[in-house]
Amino acid sequence: MPLAIFDMDGVLYRGSQVLPYARETLDRLRSAGWRVFFATNNSTATRGEYVERLHSLGLGGDDEHVVTSAYATAHHLERRDPKPRDVLVVGAEALRTEIRAVGIPVRAPHELPGLDPPPPAAADGVSPAAMRAYLTSLELPPAPDTVVVGLDLHLTYAKLAEAQRAIIAGALFVASNKDRAYPVEGRFLPGAGSIVAALEVATDREALCIGKPEPFLFEEAIRRAGGADGSVVVVGDSTDYDMVAAHRVGATGVLILTGLTEEDAARRASGAARPDRVVRSLEELFRLSEFAGA
Numbered sequence: 001m002p003l004a005i006f007d008m009d010g011v012l013y014r015g016s017q018v019l020p021y022a023r024e025t026l027d028r029l030r031s032a033g034w035r036v037f038f039a040t041n042n043s044t045a046t047r048g049e050y051v052e053r054l055h056s057l058g059l060g061g062d063d064e065h066v067v068t069s070a071y072a073t074a075h076h077l078e079r080r081d082p083k084p085r086d087v088l089v090v091g092a093e094a095l096r097t098e099i100r101a102v103g104i105p106v107r108a109p110h111e112l113p114g115l116d117p118p119p120p121a122a123a124d125g126v127s128p129a130a131m132r133a134y135l136t137s138l139e140l141p142p143a144p145d146t147v148v149v150g151l152d153l154h155l156t157y158a159k160l161a162e163a164q165r166a167i168i169a170g171a172l173f174v175a176s177n178k179d180r181a182y183p184v185e186g187r188f189l190p191g192a193g194s195i196v197a198a199l200e201v202a203t204d205r206e207a208l209c210i211g212k213p214e215p216f217l218f219e220e221a222i223r224r225a226g227g228a229d230g231s232v233v234v235v236g237d238s239t240d241y242d243m244v245a246a247h248r249v250g251a252t253g254v255l256i257l258t259g260l261t262e263e264d265a266a267r268r269a270s271g272a273a274r275p276d277r278v279v280r281s282l283e284e285l286f287r288l289s290e291f292a293g294a
């Protein structure tokens with residue numbers, strides 16, 4: 001059976017708005033016998049939360065067909081030998097939840113050293129020396145064996161310091177994704193990649209990235225689908241992430257121009273980032289030979 005893997009944001013919806021023909025596209029593919037998977041680099045929501053979001057938008061899907069970078073990271077850790085036994089997450093609670101769900105212990109946010117600076121140290125712009133004195137006076141626990149970094153909207157200097165300490169001490173260093181930006185309503189915020197980059201600089205080590213453009217996320221979808229015994233098509237809105245990852249797993253990359261990428265940029269993309277097909281809307285998918293008969 002053919003397999004379609006959809007990126008979500010910018011492809012099926014933007015924020016809380018379902019894009020035109022999204023529901024019809026998924027229905028049409030499912031009734032034509034396609035296996036339909038959803039894949040996202042976002043590590044701030046669990047698969048369960050994505051299933052709820054997809055349902056509230058009328059797009060269907062279940063746990064088995066959603067792969068997030070948090071979920072793929074957890075399963076990557078689970079398959080490692082030796083398996084991590086003590087993980088520090090710089091990221092969202094969803095990332096901790098998915099890693100714990102595969103039976104790997106993860107430190108709770110309240111266990112982080114450096115959470116309670118005294119007032120002169122805590123006040124921004126008052127006394128860096130007081131903060132330094134506080135951080136260097138902490139009694140530190142044994143360093144975790146693994147550091148996992150994702151998007152953390154509550155990033156602090158103390159978190160970076162603890163992650164840096166663990167990585168320098170030899171911890172495995174994994175990134176759920178290295179997205180430059182986090183597109184939100186009407187603007188960009190810094191993506192997980194900006195936090196990963198800070199730690200790569202701080203440690204002179206390179207993180208193993210699980211999310212797109214690396215192949216792990218799509219590999220996980222293909223594995224869950226029981227293998228790629230027919231054609232695999234990825235539909236995404238970014239050349240650097242979706243198209244590159246599609247090509248790394250041997251899939252056909254269909255770029256849709258409803259999200260991150262403008263037509264000009266699509267034309268300029270080269271190498272593995274170059275889409276095999278470009279469509280302006282989901283409806284246009286069905287004009288492609290890949291979807292003939294659907």
Ligand SMILES: [Mg+2]
Binds near residue numbers: 007008009011238259
């Ligand atoms: Mg997208």
